[in-house]
Amino acid sequence: MSSFRVKGGLKLKGEITPQGAKNEALQILCAVLLTEETIQIHKIPNIRDVNKLIELLMDMGVAVSKTGPESYEFNAAKVDLDYLDTDKFLTKASSLRGSVMLLGPLLARYGKGKISKPGGDKIGRRRLDTHFVGFQKLGAKFNYDTKREIYNIDGHDLKGTYMLLDEASVTGTANILMAAVMAEGKTTIYNAACEPYLQQLCDMLNRMGAKITGVGSNLLHVEGVKKLNGTEHTLLPDMIEIGSFIGLAAMTQSEITIKDAQIHRLGIIPDTFKRMGIKMEFRGDDIHIPAQKHYEIETFIDGSILTVADAIWPGFTPDLLSIVLVTATQAKGTVLVHQKMFESRLFFVDKLIDMGAQIILCDPHRATVIGLDRKYPLKGIRMTSPDIRAGVSLLIAALSAEGQSIIDNVEQIDRGYQYIDQRLNALGADIVRID
Ligand SMILES: CC(=O)N[C@H]1[C@@H](OP(=O)(O)OP(=O)(O)OC[C@H]2O[C@@H](n3ccc(=O)[nH]c3=O)[C@H](O)[C@@H]2O)O[C@H](CO)[C@@H](O)[C@@H]1O
Numbered sequence: 001m002s003s004f005r006v007k008g009g010l011k012l013k014g015e016i017t018p019q020g021a022k023n024e025a026l027q028i029l030c031a032v033l034l035t036e037e038t039i040q041i042h043k044i045p046n047i048r049d050v051n052k053l054i055e056l057l058m059d060m061g062v063a064v065s066k067t068g069p070e071s072y073e074f075n076a077a078k079v080d081l082d083y084l085d086t087d088k089f090l091t092k093a094s095s096l097r098g099s100v101m102l103l104g105p106l107l108a109r110y111g112k113g114k115i116s117k118p119g120g121d122k123i124g125r126r127r128l129d130t131h132f133v134g135f136q137k138l139g140a141k142f143n144y145d146t147k148r149e150i151y152n153i154d155g156h157d158l159k160g161t162y163m164l165l166d167e168a169s170v171t172g173t174a175n176i177l178m179a180a181v182m183a184e185g186k187t188t189i190y191n192a193a194c195e196p197y198l199q200q201l202c203d204m205l206n207r208m209g210a211k212i213t214g215v216g217s218n219l220l221h222v223e224g225v226k227k228l229n230g231t232e233h234t235l236l237p238d239m240i241e242i243g244s245f246i247g248l249a250a251m252t253q254s255e256i257t258i259k260d261a262q263i264h265r266l267g268i269i270p271d272t273f274k275r276m277g278i279k280m281e282f283r284g285d286d287i288h289i290p291a292q293k294h295y296e297i298e299t300f301i302d303g304s305i306l307t308v309a310d311a312i313w314p315g316f317t318p319d320l321l322s323i324v325l326v327t328a329t330q331a332k333g334t335v336l337v338h339q340k341m342f343e344s345r346l347f348f349v350d351k352l353i354d355m356g357a358q359i360i361l362c363d364p365h366r367a368t369v370i371g372l373d374r375k376y377p378l379k380g381i382r383m384t385s386p387d388i389r390a391g392v393s394l395l396i397a398a399l400s401a402e403g404q405s406i407i408d409n410v411e412q413i414d415r416g417y418q419y420i421d422q423r424l425n426a427l428g429a430d431i432v433r434i435d
């Protein structure tokens with residue numbers, strides 16, 4: 001396991017370009033299985049989860065070639081279905097969340113699929129019912145091997161149908177959609193998730209010949225087609241990275257310009273950080289954050305304490321709540337952070353408390369942060385990164401702290417942030433990777 005040794009208290013300055021979006025990449029990579037024709041994808045980030053999924057596709061027989069620094073070509077003309085039965089596949093697939101989205105395309109193209117319980121962050125219960133109920137509605141049979149923790153689906157001749165999802169699951173919607181594009185007849189998916197990443201997936205599938213309407217809404221209509229073609233696709237900038245950089249700039253009093261942020265696709269993210277008192281200027285498609293000694297958290301109109309809560313898109317993404325929380329520790333004012341979706345994602349606050357932050361963990365879902373307004377800096381300590389976003393929040397805390405911090409288990413951070421140490425060091429940070 002690797003660690004970061006971080007020297008705190010340095011102000012950073014300069015430009016940073018966000019990587020291609022991790023969570024979009026995972027959907028788009030699974031979609032290459034839907035056609036025997038070649039698919040080109042650009043802006044693929046060099047991060048652990050994405051690399052593992054690419055490896056998994058290669059092991060399945062997909063021809064993969066790197067055509068540029070961040071571009072790849074995929075051809076799934078030949079897929080070795082027997083490989084799905086091997087322990088090697090099942091073990092590898094279980095190491096990342098995104099692998100579950102291999103099932104939809106496999107079902108659509110080959111009438112069957114198999115996957116072990118997918119991994120991802122241990123941030124509370126992460127059920128998959130929505131995925132499998134959706135497949136069943138399309139006519140597939142589902143069976144869960146409780147002993148080996150393997151999900152099996154079987155279903156030739158899928159038939160379009162109406163379905164109302166029990167929750168607007170992001171990966172669930174992507175999975176069902178990919179299964180439905182080649183089902184016979186019309187499928188209607190109501191209460192669909194509609195994140196920009198899902199919109200991107202729909203646009204890509206339509207370019208491949210699928211017939212999906214309602215893109216961007218929670219009501220998707222899919223007219224089944226017999227076959228899909230190849231296409232070219234470019235990933236969006238990672239909105240979670242963008243939000244992380246905004247929080248980082250505020251906490252470390254740094255002047256940072258986030259390049260080519262595709263601001264119109266960021267939804268409520270910039271406004272949420274503005275409510276934390278963080279100034280930012282949109283310069284074309286760049287976000288410029290000036291160095292700020294003080295930033296003051298707004299209250300609600302009636303003077304009561306601001307709450308920042310997650311919600312399904314177009315609400316605020318749960319993946320940025322840890323960043324909001326850490327950013328609040330040096331703001332002026334108080335905020336209640338309410339993590340509604342996941343039940344174990346706020347426990348990392350004990351490390352921030354050890355560093356000197358004033359936080360009350362009210363219950364597993366809610367934490368109140370009383371900002372220090374820089375009267376006392378956080379103090380560097382040794383800590384472990386429990387999940388990807390808590391990991392980056394701890395890195396931000398360490399960069400703003402007085403003295404040196406060690407962050408262990410940075411593999412969690414590497415799961416989703418490409419070359420983060422090198423990119424931040426280029427702005428003036430002092431992060432050393434210790435293997
Ligand atoms: C690989 C990937 O893309 N992972 C993302 C994806 O995970 P993933 O697709 O696994 O998450 P889901 O959207 O299925 O659900 C997230 C959590 O929210 C709950 N829930 C969801 C919808 C709803 O209407 N009500 C509700 O309570 C679920 O029970 C679950 O606990 O979406 C999550 C929610 O944005 C993000 O945190 C993850 O980073």
Ligand SMILES: C=C(OP(=O)(O)O)C(=O)O
Nearest residue numbers: 097098120121319388389
């Ligand atoms: C929770 C996340 O990822 P995963 O769904 O892959 O665990 C995340 O990206 O914040």
